[in-house]
Amino acid sequence: xxxxxxxxxxxxxxxxxxxxxxxxxxxxxxxxxxxxxxxxxxxxxxxxxxxxxxxxxxxxxxxxxxxxxxxxxxxxxxxxxxxxxxxxxxxxxxxxxxxxxxxxxxxxxxxxxxxxxxxxxxxxxxxxxxxxxxxxxxxxxxxxxxxxxxxxxxxxxxxxxxxxxxxxxxxxxxxxxxxxxxxxxxxxxxxxxxxxxxxxxxxxxxxxxxxxxxxxxxxxxxxxxxxxxxxxxxxxxxxxxxxxxxxxxxxxxxxxxxxxxxxxxxxxxxxxxxxxxxxxxxxxxxxxxxxxxxxxxxxxxxxxxxxxxxxxxxxxxxxxxxxxxxxxxxxxxxxxxxxxxxxxxxxxxxxxxxxxxxxxxxxxxxxxxxxxxxxxxxxxxxxxxxxxxxxxxxxxxxxxxxxxxxxxxxxxxxxxxxxxxxxxxxxxxxxxxxxxxxxxxxxxxxxxxxxxxxxxxxxxxxxxxxxxxxxxxxxxxxxxxxx
Numbered sequence: 001x002x003x004x005x006x007x008x009x010x011x012x013x014x015x016x017x018x019x020x021x022x023x024x025x026x027x028x029x030x031x032x033x034x035x036x037x038x039x040x041x042x043x044x045x046x047x048x049x050x051x052x053x054x055x056x057x058x059x060x061x062x063x064x065x066x067x068x069x070x071x072x073x074x075x076x077x078x079x080x081x082x083x084x085x086x087x088x089x090x091x092x093x094x095x096x097x098x099x100x101x102x103x104x105x106x107x108x109x110x111x112x113x114x115x116x117x118x119x120x121x122x123x124x125x126x127x128x129x130x131x132x133x134x135x136x137x138x139x140x141x142x143x144x145x146x147x148x149x150x151x152x153x154x155x156x157x158x159x160x161x162x163x164x165x166x167x168x169x170x171x172x173x174x175x176x177x178x179x180x181x182x183x184x185x186x187x188x189x190x191x192x193x194x195x196x197x198x199x200x201x202x203x204x205x206x207x208x209x210x211x212x213x214x215x216x217x218x219x220x221x222x223x224x225x226x227x228x229x230x231x232x233x234x235x236x237x238x239x240x241x242x243x244x245x246x247x248x249x250x251x252x253x254x255x256x257x258x259x260x261x262x263x264x265x266x267x268x269x270x271x272x273x274x275x276x277x278x279x280x281x282x283x284x285x286x287x288x289x290x291x292x293x294x295x296x297x298x299x300x301x302x303x304x305x306x307x308x309x310x311x312x313x314x315x316x317x318x319x320x321x322x323x324x325x326x327x328x329x330x331x332x333x334x335x336x337x338x339x340x341x342x343x344x345x346x347x348x349x350x351x352x353x354x355x356x357x358x359x360x361x362x363x364x365x366x367x368x369x370x371x372x373x374x375x376x377x378x379x380x381x382x383x384x385x386x387x388x389x390x391x392x393x394x395x396x397x398x399x400x401x402x403x404x405x406x407x408x409x410x411x412x413x414x415x416x417x418x419x420x421x422x423x424x425x426x427x428x429x430x431x432x433x434x435x436x437x438x439x440x441x442x443x444x445x446x447x448x449x450x451x452x453x454x455x456x457x458x459x460x461x462x463x464x465x466x467x468x469x470x471x472x473x474x475x476x477x478x479x480x481x482x483x
Contacts, residue, residue: 011083012426017132022066026105029095077120080471087130096136130175143191144213178270222307254324277305315377319357355403362411377424
């Protein structure tokens with residue numbers, strides 16, 4: 001007897017701005033990712049207000065999925081994918097976000113991608129907005145800080161729902177919506193570009209604007225959910241959060257309270273609004289203590305209540321420790337900060353690896369929300385070496401994924417309703433945080449490098465064949481087969 005249900009969906013995940021390239025082809029407009037330069041773990045990407053000549057922008061070509069999608073989806077089918085999570089580039093459909101009519105060439109491209117998935121019996125799982133809102137909306141409205149963007153997003157979402165009705169079942173409104181609770185999410189997620197901001201990782205921050213922008217995204221998401229259900233009652237629309245699992249550094253009650261407060265704001269605020277349909281009790285004190293006052297219009301709270309999501313999805317890469325002691329050094333690797341956990345190892349990029357934290361997280365989320373869950377991002381960013389014989393022996397990635405899948409299975413035994421697993425960057429792509437290519441996640445190697453060079457040749461890694469066997473056995477065969 002297998003632990004995972006027979007209808008459990010295995011697959012992988014990518015994002016348009018990190019894989020498609022073709023940044024200005026077939027009518028596509030400039031997105032916020034298109035004005036981010038290359039960077040590294042130690043050097044922040046820059047945000048440029050205009051496209052600079054002789055400056056490298058990783059998203060402009062990325063891995064050129066735009067021209068390789070048939071080959072790439074065929075490789076995913078060879079692995080046995082049952083679901084493929086990808087995003088639609090808003091600027092392919094509405095180049096500035098403000099057009100009266102959609103760009104037909106953009107719609108046709110995604111027709112072809114979806115049809116290619118269906119040809120291989122792969123279920124599309126589509127993110128409507130994944131860190132690539134039109135830059136024109138940043139220039140005119142300062143992104144989601146302005147309420148005007150709500151209607152523009154809903155129009156965009158409705159266009160997709162109508163166009164792909166009967167082909168797509170699963171949708172996500174915003175990728176990692178809760179990144180807007182953090183300063184880095186100001187531009188990345190909300191398209192807010194305050195004066196004097198030049199560095200992606202050191203943005204000029206205005207919490208009032210960020211949380212106002214989040215409110216606008218909540219309303220837009222709820223309206224999109226309602227529209228989806230009206231257009232096609234079979235549509236399932238979910239939320240998507242970055243999961244930064246927090247542990248107290250010690251059993252000192254101060255650490256416990258500090259952890260609880262950080263958990264509430266970063267991990268659960270957005271989920272509480274999107275799943276429960278209302279602002280949670282704890283947010284009032286946070287807003288008061290940080291001089292945040294949310295402007296709402298009549299009917300907003302009713303919209304939130306009527307537009308709750310059908311399922312909850314999240315990314316999980318690491319966990320973090322929290323300490324109330326300001327003298328304890330912070331970890332510089334983990335995305336959300338935090339102090340180092342002495343019981344965990346770290347990746348080359350400093351992200352602490354915690355498979356058991358995934359089981360803990362799945363239990364916590366399912367207890368809190370009582371709706372189906374999906375793990376839609378999980379993976380190890382690492383440097384891969386191509387051996388002389390052409391092989392790529394990424395046993396470190398296999399070990400990371402194997403241990404996380406083992407803990408997923410434990411969570412299912414615990415009683416969690418887990419429906420899908422789509423590891424991040426199933427094919428190598430541009431890193432969202434650093435703009436690097438050398439920080440690779442994929443089962444499929446792409447010959448593309450940090451300076452933009454490379455042939456774009458695709459090549460299966462060792463993990464490709466391992467994951468193929470995992471899918472075939474519905475998660476029962478997790479060891480590497482000896483050759």
